[in-house]
Amino acid sequence: MTIEIILFIASILFGIVLYWRESKSNKVYSFFNKLFYSEELQMKPGSKKGFLYQQSFLMRLVYIGVLFLLGIVIIRFIIPIDVYTIQLFIASISGTLVGTYLANFVFKSSEVLDEKSDSFVDVVKDTVEKGKDFIKDLETKDTEAIEEAKKEIKEPEAPKKSARQRLKDKGHL
Structure with a gap:
């Protein structure tokens, strides 16, 4: 079981390296494309498509399966x-x-970050400015609320006389 896990992790790294290598140059794919297809069906010279790079899942599976099948046949002859x-x-x-899909995710996310980096900076600056305005609004609202509370509290008035005291003052009691 540990051999499979080690091989799985190693093949993830192998897939990342294959995908990265093919994203830089697709000379092997273009060679086989020129070898197998007629002039009309060949890929355009500027195309970056490769065995793994910019391929669908099924074609990636086929190409990887053939690669490992050839590798296993060769290894079986060397080590019986x-x-x-x-x-x-x-x-x-x-x-x-x-590994290829992981590398694809990293490449796509780095492309998006490169494209959006300027807008990210602008968004962060706008957010900081809005935060500063919000804090200033809170400070002014706090001072206004304190002033209103002071007006409401006012100094305590002299205690009102009770009804009994008022009647005594008038001379009714």
């Missing part, structure tokens, strides 16, 4: 020991697929 071949094959394919 039968070690969990199927489990290792599945772990390596799934790890490489996960």
Whole structure:
């Protein structure tokens, strides 16, 4: 089980490296494209599409499966020991697929951050300015509320005389 986990993690890293390498240059894919397709069906010279880069899930799965199948056949001839071949094959394919999608996520997020970096700075500045205005409003509202409270509290008036005291003052009692 640990061999599969180690191979899975290693193949995630392998998938990231493959995707990154192919995003920089797709010479191998364009070579095979020129080899297999006629002039009308060949990809355009400026296209960045590769075996993994800008491909759909199914085509990535096919290309990765063929790559690892060739690798396993070569390894079987070099080392004729039968070690969990199927489990290792599945772990390596799934790890490489996960690695390519992880690399795709990183590339897309970095592109979005590069495009939106100026607007992020503007948004942060606007937010800071709004925060300052909000704090100033709170300070003025606080001082206004304190002044209103002082007016309402006023100095305590002399205690009012009771009805009995008033009657005594008038001489009725």
